[in-house]
Amino acid sequence: MTELVLPDPCLVVLVGAAGSGKSTFAARHFAPDETLSSDAYRAAIAGDPANQAANGAAFKALHRSLDRRLQAGALTVVDATNVTMPARRALVAIAGRAGLPSIAIVLDMAPAVVLARNAARADRVVPEAVVRRHLAELRTVVDRRTLEADGFASIVLLDDPAAIESTVVRRAYRANRD
Numbered sequence: 001m002t003e004l005v006l007p008d009p010c011l012v013v014l015v016g017a018a019g020s021g022k023s024t025f026a027a028r029h030f031a032p033d034e035t036l037s038s039d040a041y042r043a044a045i046a047g048d049p050a051n052q053a054a055n056g057a058a059f060k061a062l063h064r065s066l067d068r069r070l071q072a073g074a075l076t077v078v079d080a081t082n083v084t085m086p087a088r089r090a091l092v093a094i095a096g097r098a099g100l101p102s103i104a105i106v107l108d109m110a111p112a113v114v115l116a117r118n119a120a121r122a123d124r125v126v127p128e129a130v131v132r133r134h135l136a137e138l139r140t141v142v143d144r145r146t147l148e149a150d151g152f153a154s155i156v157l158l159d160d161p162a163a164i165e166s167t168v169v170r171r172a173y174r175a176n177r178d
Contacts, residue, residue, distance in 0.1 A: 001166045004156055006103055008171040011070060011095035012077040013088060013152070015141070016107035017134030018126040019118030021164060025107065026079045029169040036062050036069075038080035039124075050124055059087075063094060070098035075171070083137040085146060092151040101153035108142055108159040111135050 006012065012030070014022040026035045039049035041062045046054035062078070069076045082088050088104070095102045109117075111132075118131050141147060147155050158164045 001168060002156075002158065002163050004105070004167060004169045005172050006075070006169060007101055007153075008173050009070070009073045009075045010100050010153075011066070011091060011102040012075070013082055013091050013102060013104050014077065014079050014107065015082040015088070015104055015138070015147070016109070017083065017114050017138055018081060018131050019114045019121070020107040020109050021117065021161075022079050022081075022107055025105070025164065025167075026077050029167070030075075030077050034075055035077045035079050036065055038062060038078075050126070063090065066091065067094050067098070070095055070100050073098075073100075081134050083134050083141060085141075085150065088147070088150045096151065102151065104147050104150070104152045104155045106138075106142065106147065106155065106157045107164065108138060108157055109161065110159075113161060 014026060016022050023037065023039070026037075038055075038058060041058035042051050042054045043049040045057045045061065048054075059080075062080075066076055066078065078091055080087065082091070082104075092102045114135060115128065115131060118126055118128070142157070158167065
């Protein structure tokens with residue numbers, strides 16, 4: 001069993017390829033109103049969670065919501081691939097302005113597992129080429145240890161489906177909460 005103890009409030013940034021289990025992890029461990037999903041923002045803006053043309057507006061809205069939540073002292077999870085440095089650093093900066101720590105939870109599954117999960121999705125299958133690009137970007141992030149330079153207070157790497165299944169998330173509430 002893996003036990004994650006998160007400061008509450010904080011920012012939790014899920015990092016992983018499409019199909020790695022980020023949304024499932026978020027749904028299992030956090031309340032729906034604590035999770036900001038890039039898919040949900042694309043759906044709200046463009047009517048389609050897969051519409052990548054809506055990314056600019058979707059992430060602008062997600063960042064505004066994140067800023068409001070963190071300024072209010074609400075633990076918030078960002079469910080997006082977050083495999084690029086600019087994406088992660090923008091989120092960490094918002095948390096920093098709110099005076100809150102950022103925690104990265106990286107789902108680094110074997111490519112065969114991710115590709116199989118993506119292909120078996122009931123709702124929306126991401127094109128395999130896109131998933132492979134995410135996997136390559138994630139591999140670079142993990143192997144070069146670039147997350148350490150992003151400003152995260154802590155980084156949790158989960159690379160085994162069984163470990164993810166047995167993960168328990170606990171909260172350490174900050175004493176100075178209003």
